[in-house]
Amino acid sequence: MRRFMFLLIVLFAVSGCVKDTAAYLDASKAAMNAPTHKEAVAQYESGVTKSVHSHYYYEGLGDIHYAYGYYGEAVNDYTRALRNDGRPEYNLKRGRAYMKLSFFRDAIIDFTSVIDLAGSKMPVAYVERAKAYAAKGDYKEAMDDLDKAVSKGGESAEFLIAMGELYFKMGEYGNAKAYVQRALMKDGESSELYLLRGKIFYKSKDANQSIADLKKAIELDRSNLEAKRMLAWIYATNPISGYRNGAEALNLAKSLFNMNQDVQCIEVLAAAYAELGDFDNAVRTLEEGIRLSDDLVQQEDFRFDIKNYKKGEPLRIW
Structure with missing residues (x-):
């Protein structure tokens, strides 16, 4: 009888856990349809039970922050989730957020923790650590990790994407594109893949194909901030007039800025204003960027652009 009662208690606990998991994750995904980060967080918090002891609660918040490009806040909430439950x-997720912040050493530590805890079950951790090594310029370590990833998980789409990214960083665009093509055969609905191929085409001076791929990336995932930012940048700054579209650049840039007031979004917004001949707003936008940024090099870049805008000269960059 005692054993029966114990099993009942366990079953109720597990069913409650599954229900809680679904509730938090469903609420998080639904909130990501909100137009701004602030509205998404408010919608999520009004739809779930806030609990400082629930790792699911913090995971849902972290996912929202990540989707809207608030990577520092994502790191904080994934850390809170880890304090409640140390699952790999x-x-x-925290390692991926660190990558977006260019904190590659911290990302490597997190991905190594995943490998130590569940490497055989999560070969994707080798792929992610390879990306971090590649970002640091340590291509040998990156290749070693990718060899381990393929030996444990086969040629997954994640592995092929990582190989494409590695060759892209090395400037071998032909090899990069070949791996992306193979990855697309496995996952033709990946926004990340179309973004990467769009970058490859642009580096190869094929703006037409790049624009097509970036549009596809956004169609597949409207929260793909990097694809929106790059497309707006091309529309605002490409040297070939046929590829520029100031009005669309401004629409995309404003959409980005509403989602995330990051200084990179400010730079794109200023370039879009300049492309439309609105140099006063371009200057004011970058002056605000200087005030918000704590990166001295970026501040100096903004001052250089301001000088050009004051002379009525828009940016022209490949």
Whole structure:
């Protein structure tokens, strides 16, 4: 009888856990349809039970921050999730957020934790650590990790994407595109893949194909901030007039800025204003960027652009 009662208690606990998981994750995904980060967080918090002891609660918040490009806040909430439950999935998510912040050493530590805890079950951690090594310029370590990833998980789409990214960083665009093509055969609905191929085409001076791929990336994932930012940048700054579209650049840039007031979004917004001949707003936008940025090099870049805008000269960059 005692054993029966114990099993009942366990079953109720597990069913409640599954229900809580679904509730938080469903609420998080639904909130990501909100137009701004602030509205998404408010919608999520009004739809779930806030609990400082629930790792699911913090995971949902972290996912929202990540989707809207608030990577520092994502790191904070994934850390809170880890304090409540040290599952490797949270290290993986936090590592990806660190990557977006260019904190590559911290990302490597998180991905290594995943490998130590569940490397055989989560070969994607080797792929992610390879990306971090590649970002640091350590291509040998990156290749070693990719060899381990393929030996444990086969040629997954994640592995092929990582190979494409590695060759892209090395400037071998032909090899990069070949791996992306193979990855697309496995996952033709990946926004990340179309973004990467768009970057490859642009580096190869094929703006037409780049624009097509970036549009596809956004169609597949409207929260793909990097694809929106790059497309707006091309529309605002490409040297070939046939590829520029100031009005569309401004629409995209304003959409980005509403989602995330990051200084990179400010730079794109200023370039869009300049492309339309609105140099006063371009200057004011970059002056605000200087005030918000704590990066001295970026501040100096903004001052250089301001000088050009004051002379009525828009940016022209490949």
